[in-house]
Each structure stands twice: as structure tokens, then as C-alpha cells.
Amino acid sequence: MRVTQCVIASVLLFCAVNAHAHAHLSASIPQDGSTGKAPEQIVLTFSESARLTAISLQREGEASRKLAVPATSAAQVTVPLPKLAPGRYTLSWRLLSADGHVTSGSLHFTVAEP
């Protein structure tokens, strides 16, 4: 009985801690690796509220360009995009998590020929 209680407590302990971590990307529009028409904006959804501090977009073979970042913390961030020509793009970002850690990430998408 005591052993069972310990196992259950350990499992609960494990699950509870796992609920919190550094903010990481949980979803995006367009999705990572997707191909489609040129998006007018990008929507990034993070695992927890975070302050996006830098975001840049790079078309393959071209220089990277910085995009405007929102001035507040949020779990979901929408960033307007300039008109995109067909090609493969890499979106990179940096953010400050609530626990003070700086994290970075990137995703790729392809804009198809119309």
C-alpha cells in the first residue's frame, strides 16, 4: 500500500513539474515545413507566455530581414509579413521566457509559384 502511494505520488510529481518549462513553439501558421501561397502574417503559438524580442525572415539565397516584434508578452504572437515572392523561407526568433531564459527557434516554409 505504502509503495503504491509512493509510486502514485512520484507520477503526480513528475506530471506537475512537466507542466512548466521554457517557452517553446507549440504551433505556427504557416506550419513548419509547409508549402502554400504567400502568407500575409505569421502566427506563432508558444507553450507559455513569453516576450518575443527578435524575429527575422530569410529567403533562400538572400539576406535576412528583421520583422517588427510586439512590445508585450503573450503566448500567441501575430507578426505581419511583407509581400513574399515564391521561394523557401526561414523564420528565426528569440524570446525571453518567464523564468528568465533566452531561447531561440526557427521554422521553414515554402511559398509556391502562383
Added chain:
Amino acid sequence: MSVDLLSVALRALAFLALFQAAGVAIFLALLEHPLPATEPALRRLGKLAALIAALLLASQYVLEAARLSGELSGALDPDLQSVVMRSATSVTLAWRLLGLLLIALGLRRCGAAGITISVVGVVILLAAFTLVGHTSNAPLRWVLSPVLLAHLAVVVFWFGALLPLYLISLREPAEASARVVEQFSARAIWLVPGLLLAGIVLASLLLPDFAALRRPYGALLIVKFLAFCTLMLPAAANKWRFGPALRQGDAAAGRRFRHALTVEYGLIAAVLCLTAVLTTYYSPEG
């Protein structure tokens, strides 16, 4: 050099300096007999380490804004500096600097008052580690924080004692050196397993599952564990062979003892550098 790499280098050096400063304070606080030939040098070492740690932490803080932008020029961005100023990083820095200041002030004074001030500094310095990172916002921080504190306290005790022991074995008579080594070993035999235990508890609470051991964070934890196991070799040699041989005043034993201490120092320094990489680039879940 990339901003992140520079930040890792500063973080690693800051770890070495701050653990050294705190370690000297704890070493002197636990000293049972005066060591007239070495104590002044140890106090100087502790104060110097505290000063270097404070400078490195301040540099790392300035660089934090650059990390937020991904470019070195970000360090001069007032908006990003303002973001850093309102983050957990600045609170942590303030407490760490206070801790280092108290350590340095405590080491300036002899006697109980000096010891008390420096030990309070060590407690503040270590407690600041729980204000940032996973421990700071986990729902079970009341479990994680004391375990992390225990883990760090043993690192301070162990790492911080290596340079003092090295100097003592060089400067003090054989009898006094052997006595200090015996006292250190008697405590280490109980505390060092606690370091491993606390590390395992932290890893089991922070890693989401066993598969996480195959991801970078988990893999680096395994490397830390292997480094710890390797560390047991010179530590055991000092406890059971070279340390006791010091009492005979054997010059060769002294050299071997110091050589083993150097190996221990190098391994712990490597583990601290690895920790800097771990906490800068990776998180347990990714």
C-alpha cells in the same frame, strides 16, 4: 564569436569564480585549527575570486540584451536592456552581487563576525540560483529549490576546497596538512554522495521522460554523471592513499596529492563549463 558562445564563456568563467569565492568562505568557516602560513593567502584568493565573479556576472548581464537580439549590437539597445532589467535575470544578478559583496567583506575580517558575514553571503549567492531558470517557476519549486540548494552547496564545499588544500599542502607542516585533509575527507565522504543524489532527483523531476536522455540536455546530463564517476578516482586516491601519506612528510606523496587535486579541479571545472552550455542552449524538454 557568436553572442551565445560569448555568453556561455562568461557564464562558465563566472561559475568557476563564484564557486571558488563561496568555497573559500565555507572552507575557512569549517576550519577547526588556525593555519597561519596559508590563511592570509586563502582570504586573498576568496576576495579576488569574488571580485572576478562580480565583473563576469555584470558582463554577462550586459550581454543578455545582445542574446535577446541575436547580435552583439543588441547590448546597446535601450529597449532590450529595459526588457532584461525587468526580467528575473536582473533580480538574480542583484542577489548574486550582494552575496559576493558579503563574502568579500566577511573574508576581510577574522573571527566569528567575518565567518558569519561570509556564510550569509554564500547562502544568498546560492539562493539566487533558485530565482532563475526552471526552479523559479515550476509548480513544485518548494521541492526543486532545496534540492538545488543542497546540490550547489556540496559543489561549493568540494570545488572550493581544492585550491585551499593545494596551498595548505605546499605551505603548512605535514602534520597540519594531514589534519586538514582528514577533516575535509571525513565531511566529503558524507556530502559527495548527497551531490549525486540531489543531481539524480533534479534530473528526474526536470526531464519529461526517459527519452529525454537521448536529447541534448539529457545527453549532457549523462556526460556530467560520467565526469562525476571519473572524479571519484582522484578523490578516492587522495582520501585513502595520498592524504594519509602526507602525515609522514613524504615529498612524493605531497606531489601526488597535489596532482590528484589538479585533476579533480580540472574535472569539476569541466562539469561547470558543461553546466554553462546546458543552461544557455538547452532545456530539459527540448
